[in-house]
Amino acid sequence: MFKHTDYSPYEVKQLHEAMANSRAKEGQSPQAPTDQGESAAPQEAAAPPEAAAPSESATPAQAPAPGITPAQQKLMEIAPRIYLFEGLTAAEVLKIVKNVRFLRFGPGELLFSQGDLNQEMYFLLSGRLEVKASTDTTARRRTTTTVGKIDPGNIVGEMAFVTHRPRSATAISAVDKTTAIGFEIDEDALSEETTFIFLQLYINISSGLADKLERCNTLLLKR
């Protein structure tokens, strides 16, 4: 004979949240979850950035909550997939981000250039980016090298947020219809209430950058 297991209202809430988050993700990539690259936001890729969000919000389950923009809603949905926001709830993410917006780039269009002074980050929804860096930004005959390619599901630009220095590389859309969500971390949101959110964010960034450094080391060793 089995006995009923009691679940507290908090545990029930956790289960409903897990389901809601999963549905939000499914709504985002219903066709081919194995290929984030092509499935992340096919509708958005085909539509102008402004139109992308309403097309998605047409699904009742995806309708943005009052006071939340479609871009913010999208960011909340994809937050669990962004290493930057690991361990944070969607609501916590919303507390520390600002200027969340949908962006679309044509081939060769720049997201940011080496030397730029801004801290915007980009989560790539579809398309592909190339990251290029110049050996000497002042020399007349500078050499530009492609240092990496960014596929959908990845984030770019977070290093400038940590260092507050000029961008160390240039990010260019490599294909037609590259779509991304751009956002900034709102450092003014740092308060007693958000201390731990920021702490988690910095831990995540450190961990992510350490991973990138490790990959660079591996590549260097292979050469």
Add this chain to the structure above:
Amino acid sequence: MKPEEIPPLVTGFLDKFFEQELVAAQQELDFLYENQFEAPQIDYLKMRRFLVTATNQLKNLDQNLVSGLVAKLYQDIQRIYEYYADFIKKTKMAKLIYVRDFLPTVPEYAQLQNEVTLTEGQKKRFSAIAGQTDRELAALPTPKNDEELAYLKQVRRRNVDATHNFVKAKEKLVVIAQQLKELETAMSAEFLSQYEEYVTNLKEGLEEILNTKSYYYDKLLWEKAAQSASVRKFFHQARIEGDFSTRTFIQYYMRNIDINKSGTSDWHNYLREVLKVLE
């Protein structure tokens, strides 16, 4: 027994027989309905084997992942599943339950069975007396006086009476056996049909409980997995593309199975079936 007396008798028995199961299943279902848990469209029972594998794999990657609510729900599902499997096994023997458990609760049947026990006892006793008097008669010498003749007659009477009663008991047992058989036949169809209905309802109820809980467990497990640095690292290193979900993990598994290796083709076929279910 009148035919109209049979259905309430069967219902009464089955209500009592499945009382604990009915109460437990109803309590679980009430909990699910009251808390607005939704049943999935797909059959999670078919995915159970893989969910267990995924849980173990993720646990190996991150010891802390299957803890708290994840562990609680997992254990809850495991217990209910074990009970469900046991229930399916036990309830397969409908005829045995009918004969062993139900029939003795029918007053007429019980009375007849008592009579069988009683009559068999009498039959045994008369048989013993007949045997004993048979042996005594064979051993008795020809009576030489009136006293010996009277004794011989007394033994003969006892022998005849015992033999007569033995035969009567034997005939009575045949009649009772016939009555028992008629009673068994009369109630069998009604019992088996109602029993089937009870079992089906309970089975469906247990499946709904298991399916719903497994559905939520699947989502919770992968939500936690997506937040785990170790799991994310594993996905990255194994070049697993896609969201953190059972479907992605199955596809990764299928890619890595050597179907030519002995013993793996069943597992491959199973995964393919599960993928179909997920589609």
